[in-house]
Structure formats: structure tokens, C-alpha cells
Amino acid sequence: MLSNFFSKNKFSKSAVSVENQTAIHAFLDTYRSDIFPLGLLTIADNMTMVMAKKQLVIKLSLPFPCDGQLHDIAEQLTELVQLPVDFDVEYHIESVRQHEIPGIKNIIAVSSGKGGVGKSTTAVNLAYGLIAEGCHVGILDADIYGPSIPTMLGLKGAKPSSNDGKLITPLEANNLSAMSIGFLVDDANATVWRGPMASRAFSQLLNETDWPDLDYLIVDMPPGTGDIQLTLAQQVPVAGAVVITTPQDIALADAIKGMAMFEQVKLPVLGIIENMSYHQCENCGHHSHLFGQGGGERIAKEANTRLLGQLPLDIRIREDADKGSCAINENSTGEVALLYRNIARNVAAQLYYQLDMRSPTTANVVIK
Structure with a gap:
């Protein structure tokens, strides 16, 4: 060595x-x-x-x-x-998948089989975690029907501009470049679109945004495994996907469906993040597993993927999301911030080890 x-x-x-x-x-x-x-x-x-x-x-x-x-x-x-x-x-972060979207090296989809598991909150904190770990990151809100990224970034009501009248300039929050349908139309209009309209709108947001140079673009996918999710997974040159779940059996079942969807479209799953894994008592520190225990690790093993991290059911995470702030930006070495930063490192590492040709785990093809 x-x-x-x-x-x-x-x-x-x-x-x-x-x-x-x-x-x-x-x-x-x-x-x-x-x-x-x-x-x-x-x-x-x-x-x-x-x-x-x-x-x-x-x-x-x-x-x-x-x-x-x-x-x-x-x-x-x-x-x-x-x-x-x-x-x-x-x-030296390199693209693991070739595409023609200027400025972006790697696109990572954050998905969930069902709603209510904290997908968007995790996507935002994952993006900020990657920034805290030393790289340039953007986030794209693909949840056309219920865009929540503007609120979580403290940008609700903000409107993007354009330097050339052709491409949209993304908004920025704490060094995170962001684009969402919520910046362009109000929530009521976004929720009544049909699937093909939503797909076209998302494609425009991705391809007609003037993204800066980004090591990673986090895509907050809409929840579920229906036609819109399949269409987006096929249209977007995603390098890898991350699946969000809770330990609850019904959420785990939907997470398995989500991984099956990505397998169907030949999209690598980098791993699983188990949200609301436990509640920590503020007085004694005891962990209570309100929604079950060990489910994320179990389905990760069954799917031959990794458990990227476990996050607590913590009121501070909910409060930060509602007021448009982030634990990582408030205190990058705080308990919750360190959990998200550890998950961010694991996601970036798995993208490298699984898909980067420079990785020592990449098989060498010898032609005799």
C-alpha cells in the first residue's frame, strides 16, 4: 500500500x-x-x-x-x-454519467414511495450537507404538484430573473442554487396540472435554467411511483437515486416499490435514508422508536444497497423547514447538522465507489 x-x-x-x-x-x-x-x-x-x-x-x-x-x-x-x-x-469531482446540461456534473434524485416521510426536508438538508462538506450544489424541485422547496429555503414569494431573456437565473439561499415551479406560479395553479403538462414543465425547469457550475444537483422528486415519476426518471440524466423512508411497515413497503421503479429504468440506487428513525427524549436522552426499528437496514440488505443514515424525529427539523432555515447553516457542528453531513458524505462516497471510473472498486476490462 x-x-x-x-x-x-x-x-x-x-x-x-x-x-x-x-x-x-x-x-x-x-x-x-x-x-x-x-x-x-x-x-x-x-x-x-x-x-x-x-x-x-x-x-x-x-x-x-x-x-x-x-x-x-x-x-x-x-x-x-x-x-x-x-x-x-x-x-476533483467528475461526472459519472454523460449528459448535455451545462454546468452540472452529477444529478442525484431524492425519492420516496409515499408522501409524508420527510423527502423534501431531507433533500434540502442533504444539499446543505454537501455544501458544508466542501462542494457546489443546486436543488431542483420536481414536485410540480406540491412545491415546498421555496418555503424550506426561505424564498417563498421570490421570483427568478433572466440575464438574456432565454434562460432563467436560479435563486440562491446560503450558497445553494435553487429552481422550483413554486417560483413561477402559485401553489393553487401548480396542483391542477395533468401529468404531461407537469413533465414538460419540469423538463423546462431543468434545461432552461442557467445553472452555475455545480458538483451535484439534488432533484426533489414527487412522492410515489406512478407515471409522472417514471417519466421524470427516464427523461432526466440522473446519476443515482436516494430513497427516503421511515421505519413504519407501510412506508417500507412503498420504499421497496420505489427501488423497484428505479431498477425498471436502470437507475442505480445509492442507498436508503431512514427518517424519523427514533425520538430522543430532551430530558434523559432515551431513544423511543415510535414507528418501528431496524426496517431501513433490513430492506437495504434485501435490496443489496446501503443504509446511508438514520435521522431522528426532532421538532427542530420541522421548525427549521417551516421558517426557511437549516440546522447546518445555523450550527454546522450541531448534533442534527452532523447527522445530515454524515449522510451527505455517504451519498457522495457511494456515487464515487459505485459509478465513477476512477474508483478502486471499478472492474477493469481486459481485452486479450
Whole structure:
């Protein structure tokens, strides 16, 4: 492992002691986590170490955002070498699916088999989680019949503009570029459209928006597995999908249907997010599993996919969504924010490991 790593990286030996380099190499060589199952060194490139103002800075490039985990690693390395350690990272995120939509590298669909499981709330917080982890993100509200993204972003009543009279300029909330039918028509008009009209409207929103350069575009899909969902899944060049569920049996059954829909249209499912997994008592911290326990993990195993994370039934999440704020923006290291950031890292990592040709898990095709 280390011999291969040294061959593709350079180190500033004059600035960092050999002892510290050796200790750091040994630590990183054995470090494993959910997003680094084969180790960080396996996927890191262009790594250097320098001393800057009595701080040891590790510079490297990685293929997906993971600021939160690198912060944790830096704290462990600080304790190991008894010097302040920090990472200076460049993320080289590449498209895993070819398409002709300018500015967007990867499109990730957030879906649910039924309504009421917190799909839109999770989509918004996933987008903000990816931003907090170090990348550029947009969100597209595909829920034509009941657009809720404008409210959740604090942009209700806002109207987009156009610089050239042809493409719509997306609105922005805390560095998140956003587009929704809710910015163009009021809720009452949006709910009475027929399926073909809704599909055409969504296609226009996607293709006629002047998106900035985005590493990921999160698409908040309408709930269900009907014609409109199938049409959108087929029309949009989605790289992968994330399915939202709760532990309740009826929600799990619909989540299974949702994964079957994506399988039908040959769209990879990156994993499952279990929302409302438990309620944590504010006084004693006890977890109460109000809607059941272990359902998300069970169906993930049955579908041969991953459980990307579990989220609590927390009044703060509901309050933030209603008032157009976000726990990640209010306190990026708070308990709820860290849960969303961990899920965001898992989503980005799975997109890389499952679908990126640079991934060490990608099979090599040898022609003899």
C-alpha cells in the first residue's frame, strides 16, 4: 500500500520531520471508515506535507467531498504527533454519467414511495450537507404538484430573473442554487396540472435554467411511483437515486416499490435514508422508536444497497423547514447538522465507489 502511495505523491521532507511523516503515513495507511473502506491513501492524489506557522498542513486531492471526516482525522493526527494538523484539500469531482446540461456534473434524485416521510426536508438538508462538506450544489424541485422547496429555503414569494431573456437565473439561499415551479406560479395553479403538462414543465425547469457550475444537483422528486415519476426518471440524466423512508411497515413497503421503479429504468440506487428513525427524549436522552426499528437496514440488505443514515424525529427539523432555515447553516457542528453531513458524505462516497471510473472498486476490462 505505502509503496504505491509514495510513488504517486511527493513530500516536503525539509519542512516536516521524518518521524512525523512516518507516523502520519502509518496512521493514514490503516485508517478505515464508511467512506474510506479501502483507506484514504487508496483514493488520495498529489499529497504533500508542509509546515505553516507552526501548523502541519497536509495537502491532497480527493474525488468526493468529506470536510467533516477530514476534520476528525486531523484531530486524531494532532494528538498523535503533538502538533496542530490541518488538511488543505481540493475535490476533483467528475461526472459519472454523460449528459448535455451545462454546468452540472452529477444529478442525484431524492425519492420516496409515499408522501409524508420527510423527502423534501431531507433533500434540502442533504444539499446543505454537501455544501458544508466542501462542494457546489443546486436543488431542483420536481414536485410540480406540491412545491415546498421555496418555503424550506426561505424564498417563498421570490421570483427568478433572466440575464438574456432565454434562460432563467436560479435563486440562491446560503450558497445553494435553487429552481422550483413554486417560483413561477402559485401553489393553487401548480396542483391542477395533468401529468404531461407537469413533465414538460419540469423538463423546462431543468434545461432552461442557467445553472452555475455545480458538483451535484439534488432533484426533489414527487412522492410515489406512478407515471409522472417514471417519466421524470427516464427523461432526466440522473446519476443515482436516494430513497427516503421511515421505519413504519407501510412506508417500507412503498420504499421497496420505489427501488423497484428505479431498477425498471436502470437507475442505480445509492442507498436508503431512514427518517424519523427514533425520538430522543430532551430530558434523559432515551431513544423511543415510535414507528418501528431496524426496517431501513433490513430492506437495504434485501435490496443489496446501503443504509446511508438514520435521522431522528426532532421538532427542530420541522421548525427549521417551516421558517426557511437549516440546522447546518445555523450550527454546522450541531448534533442534527452532523447527522445530515454524515449522510451527505455517504451519498457522495457511494456515487464515487459505485459509478465513477476512477474508483478502486471499478472492474477493469481486459481485452486479450
